Amino acid sequence: MAVKRFKPWFKRAEEEEDGGGDMTALKSLALNNVPVKMGQTLCICSRGSITIDNKKYYFVQKLDEGGFSYVDLVEGAKDGRFYALKKILCHDREGRQEAQTEMEMHQIFNHPNILSIVAHTFVDRGGKTEAWLLLPYIGKGSLWSVLEKLRDKGSLMSEKQILQIFRGICSGLKAMHEKGYAHRDLKPTNVLLDEDDRPLLMDLGSMNRARIEVRGTREAMTIQDWAAQRCTISYRAPELFNVESHCIIDERTDIWSLGCVLYCMMMLEGPYDMVFQKGDSVALAVQNPVTIPQSCSYSGSLKMLLSSIMMSNPQERPNIHWVLDQVQDLQSCSPNTQTNMV
Template sequence: MGQTLCICSRGSITIDNKRYYFIQKLDEGGFSYVDLVEGVQDGRFYALKRILCHDREGRQEAQTEVEMHRLFSHPNILGLAGHTFIERGGKSEAWILLPYVQKGSLWSVLEKLRDKGSFMPERRILKVLQGICSGLKAMHDRGYAHRDLKPTNVLLEVDDRPLLMDLGSMNRSRMEVKGTREAMTVQDWAAQRCTISYRAPELFNVESHCVIDDRTDIWSLGCVLYSMMFLEGPYDMVFQKGDSVALAVQNPVTIPQPCRSVSPLASQLVVTLQSITLSAFKASRLECIDSK
């Protein structure tokens, strides 16, 4: 939706004949910026995500992100308030208007807990986990996978209701890889779009004949659960030390002991979530070897 956008001299923008005041910059990445804006008509705050599209492929990726937001109307998936594309000097900019969540990301909550030397209560962890699972189920039921699930891509409402965001890496949940060229294409795509310390094992070394499915999200879910329990991902330190995450993810995850009081059930849940996709990855490798 949205074909018109203007940047007015008094620090405001207009999208679809609705005016928004610029408040402040919230964040910026390599090719995107996020600003806090306020709707003139409704007085509500929004997050305006601006994506710089340097080529046709970049524009298509931004369009896919918009379409994913529009596809889902779910209490655990961030909705879409509006969008438009503008052309500047032969390049496109995607402007995506999203609801503003003041509490911020799950990662920012975990950082505050770590700074205070405290942990997230187990009951709270399970509540957030249930919401994330609900959002993922909605995606998987429609035949899509998130592909970049991590604490920074989960927003938390004031009541701890999680919202899955950053849908730009989503694609069809089942990908059949046929041949070396396709395998390298998927592997290169994953290297760019799937955060390394939350990336499933099958995306590091994609086999020439295999199937990638939504179990990659289940692996990432296990990493997110681990981060809620221990305030860091299971492979964050591996990456920070410069060691090989690709090798580390081929081994069972270890639960820090002693670190905090964690029930055996919660610890086993982390192991189970990651073993689902790790077992599938190892089985896929065996099938590829047998077929050669």
């Protein structure tokens, strides 16, 4: 079986900021490029195998590779199903703790719009530790990969489809916020879509407690540095660029990112993607109200929702319950203004 060239889907924000992966946040999740389907018989000779929780899985092919983690497509020896095996390199104790946190975040949530975890373990290989996360294989790929295809065809996503997908994203985010957590790195490449367009929030490695009280300049700088490493720059909330010495950072950072995702679904690129690509200051750009192009052909109600979400001042930003209520209202009355589908 020919192995295609796959695009990264899990590189961290620090790679984007140091120039090593300028386009990482804008690349598609490449799982949908795998030339196999669930349940399809594969003929691969001499496949390597791994065992997790006393279950054997056969290596199929590599899906992705980045600076600190890589992903393989594997097939269950007994069930014949395909899985994505994410392997995180743990260089030190802190790295191991971060991987442990990601595993725990997956286990906390049992929600149809949050990617589940099938199994996990730590493996020592050549004196180094790897965290293995066995995840469901979602063949269609990421929201970003779907938007890329639409852009290539010169099409747009219908308003009906936008609302359907966006509602699922909001539902997953609501489950996180209700348990007191924030995703902190919500973006189109971190949203998978199944064959029914059900969104699944993934890459929970940046998640932490939703409410963080900042007490002093040192704590502010610590959080600011953390955000620079873990929160993708063009989807990062304004309050994370210059953290005040005495403030509270809460789950409304996700609401800002959610607005960026909605904008991307409407315009096929994030509101600050071009700012970042040009090398201009995203930190400065996010201080101004988001501009919706006049060419945007979606309903006034959807545009108003977008503007309401993307408020630079977090105190003026709504919570996820309000956003979800608005989306549900729009679904009940919004016309399907665009009919071009994927």
